[in-house]
Amino acid sequence: MIKNFDTRAVLLFAAMFAALATVGFAQSWPLALAIVNLCLISAIMSLGVNIQWGYAGLFNVGVMGFAALGGVAGVLVSVPPVTEAWQAGGSGIGVSLMLAIGTIIVVILAARHVPPGNTRRLVLAAIIVAGIFLIRAFFDPAVELIEAVEPAKTGYLGGLGLPIVLSWVVGGILAAGVAWIIGKIALGLRSDYLAIATLGISEIIVAMLKNEDWLTRGVKNVSGLPRPVPYEVNLQQSIWFQDWAETLGVGVVEFSSIYVKLCYAGLFTIVLLIVLWLSQRSLNSPWGRMMRAIRDNEVAASAMGKNITGRHLQVFILGSAVVGIAGAMLTTLDGQFTPASYQPLRFTFIIWVMVIVGGSGNNWGAVLGGFVIWFCWIEAEPVGLWLMDVLTSGMDEGNGLRKHLLNSAAHMRLMTMGFILLLVLRFSPRGLIPEK
Amino acid sequence: MDGPLNSFLLLSNFVLVPGMAYGSQLAIGALGVTLVYGILRFSNFAHGDTMAFGTMAVILVTWLLQSWGVSISPLPTALLALPFGIIATIALLLLTDRWVYRFFRREKAAPVVFLIASVGVMFVMNGLVRFIIGPNDQRFADGERFIIKAREFKRLTGMSEGVTFKTSQGLTILTAVIVVAALFWFLNRTRAGKSMRAYSDNEDLALLSGINPERVVMITWILAAALATIAGTLYGLDKSFKPFTYFQLLLPIFASAIVGGLGNPLGAIAGGFIIAFSEVTVTYAYKKFLAYNLPPDWAPESLMQLLSTDYKFAVSFVILVLVLLIRPTGIFKGKAT
Secondary structure, three states: OHHHOOHHHHHHHHHHHHHHHHHHHHOOHHHHHHHHHHHHHHHHHHHHHHHHHHHHOOOOOOHHHHHHHHHHHHHHHHOOOOHHHHHHHHHHHHHHHHHHHHHHHHHHHHHHHOOOOHHHHHHHHHHHHHHHHHHHHHHHHHHHHHHHOOOOOOOOOOOOOOOOOHHHHHHHHHHHHHHHHHHHHHEOEOHHHHHHHHHHHHHHHHHHHHHOHHHHOHHHOEEOOOOOOOOHHHHHHOHHHHHHHHHHOOOHHHHHHHHHHHHHHHHHHHHHHHHHHHHHHHHOOHHHHHHHHHHHOHHHHHHOOOOHHHHHHHHHHHHHHHHHHHHHHHHHHHOEEOHHHOOHHHHHHHHHHHHHHHOOOOHHHHHHHHHHHHHHHHHHHHHHHHHHHHHOOOOOOOOHHHHHHHHHHHHHHHHHHHHHHHHHHHHOOOOOOOOO | OHHHHHHHHHHHHHHHHHHHHHHHHHHHHHHHHHHHHHHHOOOOOOHHHHHHHHHHHHHHHHHHHHHHOOOOOOOOOHHHHHHHHHHHHHHHHHHHHHHHHHHHHHHOOOHHHHHHHHHHHHHHHHHHHHHHHOOOOEOOOOOOOEEEOHHHHHHHHOOOOOOOEEHHHHHHHHHHHHHHHHHHHHHHHOHHHHHHHHHHHOHHHHHHOOOOHHHHHHHHHHHHHHHHHHHHHHHHHHOOEOHHHHHHOHHHHHHHHHHHOOOOHHHHHHHHHHHHHHHHHHHOEOHHHHHHHOOHHHOOOOOOEOOOHHHHHHHHHHHHHHHHHHOOOOOOOOOOO
16 A cells, blocks of 8 residues: 555645644644544545545446445444334234335246236236235234334334444445445446436435334434443543543543544544555455446446446446445544434535545545545535624625625535536546556 | 216326426426537536536525515415526526536547546535535425316216326426427527537538537537426425435436437436326326225225336336446437447
8 A cells, every 4th residue: 555655646645634733733632523523434435435436437426325225324323212102013014024025026036937928017016916905904903013013202113232333344234235235227327327326216205214213213213322442521530541531631621532533533534544544455455457448438347358348237236335334433423323414415426526526436535535525515514604793894784785694604615516516527537546 | 877987086186187287397307408419518417416516596686586475475475586497597507507517618538538537517406405405305386286076077087086186297297398398499499509509410511501619518518507497396296306316307307318318308208207207107006096996895905006116217227227228319310338
C-alpha cells in the first residue's frame, strides 16, 4: 500500500486533517470528532461505491437502500427480543414465511412443468395471487397482534440481543443478499436501466422499513440501541476517569464526550483500514486487472473469455456489502434507527459526489472524497449562514428578504454539492487523486 | 340491480378518474425524459427537479397575479401564470445546457458522464428551489374546485354512489390531449420537428444532411422545459407542491418512459397510463366494490387491498422490471438495448 503513495495524495490528506484540526481549535473538539466519525463512515460507503463504479463502471444509485439495510441489521441484531410479541404473533409470521417460501417453490415448479404460452402466464398469475391472499390470511392478524403489544414502547418483534458490532457483518450480508437479487435482474442491461432499477429498489426498501412496524417499528423509530463503547454518564461517575480528566486539565463532561467519540473513531478506523486494505489488494490482483479490463472494453474482455455478467454481479454484491457495513456502523453511531432519515440526496447522491470528487477507480481517492465532501456538507451550513449574514448586513433587521435568506441558508449545502460535482466533472474529471 | 352500476361508479370515482389524471401527468413528464434521451442520449436525472423549478416559477407568478387581484375564475390562476413559468424554465435549461452539457457534448463524453452531470444539475436545481420557496407544501389552486361534486352527482342520477370530478383532473386530461396533439404535430409536420426526429434516428446522417445539431438540442431543451413545467403544474394543482415529492416522481416517470420504450414519444404516453393505472388499481381497496357485486353474506371483511398505498413505488418498479426482463426495449420499440 505504502509504495503507491504519491506526494499529492499525502499533501491532500494532510490538508484534510489540518482542516479538521482547525475545526477542533476554532469550534470544539467534540464537534471535530463527530465530523471525523461520519467522515470515516462516509469513506467506507464511498469505497463501496468505488468498488462498483471505479472498478467495474456500474452505476448504482441505490446506495440509500443498502445503507438502510445495514441500519436495520443494527436493530435486528442488538435489540433484545420482545418475548410477548413473539408469543402473540411469532407463529403467524413463521407460518406466513413458510407459505411465502412454498409459493415461490410452487411457482418455480409450475414454470418448469407447464408448457410456455398464455396458459403458463395465467397459471403463474393465479398461483401468485392465491399465494398472496393465503399468506395475508396468516400475516395480517399476526402483524396486528404484534403491533398491539405495548405500542408505545415496543410493538415489534425486537432483535436477537447480541452485541451490536456483530450487526456490521450482518448488515453487509443482508445488503449482499439483496444486491444479488437486483444484480440478477438488472445487470447486463445498459447502465441507465441499472440506475433506475437501483433507484427504485432503494425507495422500496426504505418504504418497507417505514411501514413494516412489526419488524422495525416503522416511523416510531427504535432508539437506545446498545453501544459497543462506554456511556458518558458512567465514565463521568468513575473515579479513574475523573482523575484522568484532571491530569489532562479538561472538564469531565467534555472529556467523556471526546473519549466516547474517540472510541468510535478507533473502531471505525479499524474497519476502514480492513476494507481499504482488502480493496487495494483486490484492485492490484489479477482479479482487479480483469475488472478494469472489462470496464474499459467489455467486448474485448468478453472475447478473451471473461464472463462479463458474472463478474459484474460479483463486484455489485461486494460493493453493496461494503455499503451495508457502513450503514450498520452509522446506526451504531447514532444509537437509533430512524427510517424517515433515509433520503436519497443524503445517502445516495452525496456518496456519488464523494467518489467522483475523490477520484473514481482510486481507493485512496474514495477515502479522501468521503472526508472532503462530508466536511463540506457539514461546514456548508455555518459558512452559508455567515455568507448570508455578510451579504445582508446592509439590510434592515426586520427586512423580509434578509429573514428569508437567513432561513434558507441551510439549503445552500445542496447547491454547494451540485457545484462541486459539476466543477470537478468539468475541470478535473479524474478527481483529486486520479486512478493510476 | 343497481349493484353493478354503483360498483362501476365507485371504480370511476376512485380508479378511473384519478388514474386518467395521474396518467396524463406522468405521460407529459415522461415525454420530456424521452425527448431528452432521444436527442441527447442520456437519462436526465434532473427532470424531476426541473418540474419542481417550473412549478415554483408558476406558483410565484400565481401569487403575484393573485395579489394584483387578477383572476380567471372558475379556472385556476395558475393557468395564466403557466406561460411565464415555461419561459423561466426554458431560460434555466438553456443556461444549464450552455454551462454544463455543451462542454461534454463537444468532448463527445460517454452517456454516463452526462448522467452524472445531470445529478450535479439536480443538486443545484433542488437547492435552488428549496432556497427560493422552501421545502414545505405549497397549495396554489384557486377558482372552482369541482366540475361535479359527489353529492350533486347523486342528486342528478339518484344513484347511491357519487362521482367527483375535480377541476384539476378535468384540466389535466384536457391539457394532456392538447399538449400531446401539439407535440406530435410539431414532430411530424414542422421542419424543426422533422430535423429532431432525423437527428434522433441517425445522428451522422442528420449531420450530413446539414441539420444543425446545436439547434436541435436547443429545441429539445425548450420542449423539455415546457413539458416539465406543464406536468409539474398539473400535478401541483391536482395534489400539492412539495420539492421532495417532485424528486420522487422521477421513478414513476422514468418507469413510464422505459416501459414505453426510451426515446419513443408514443411509448412515453402509453407508459404513463400503464404505470398510473397499475399504481391506482393495485393500491385500491376493493372491499366496497366487492360488496356491491357479491351476495350480502359473501361480502369481505378486510379491505381487500392488494398493496398498501405506501408501496406505490413498488408497482412502478415491478412493472419496470417485468418489461425489462420480457422486452428490454420497451413495449414500443425504443432506442436502448
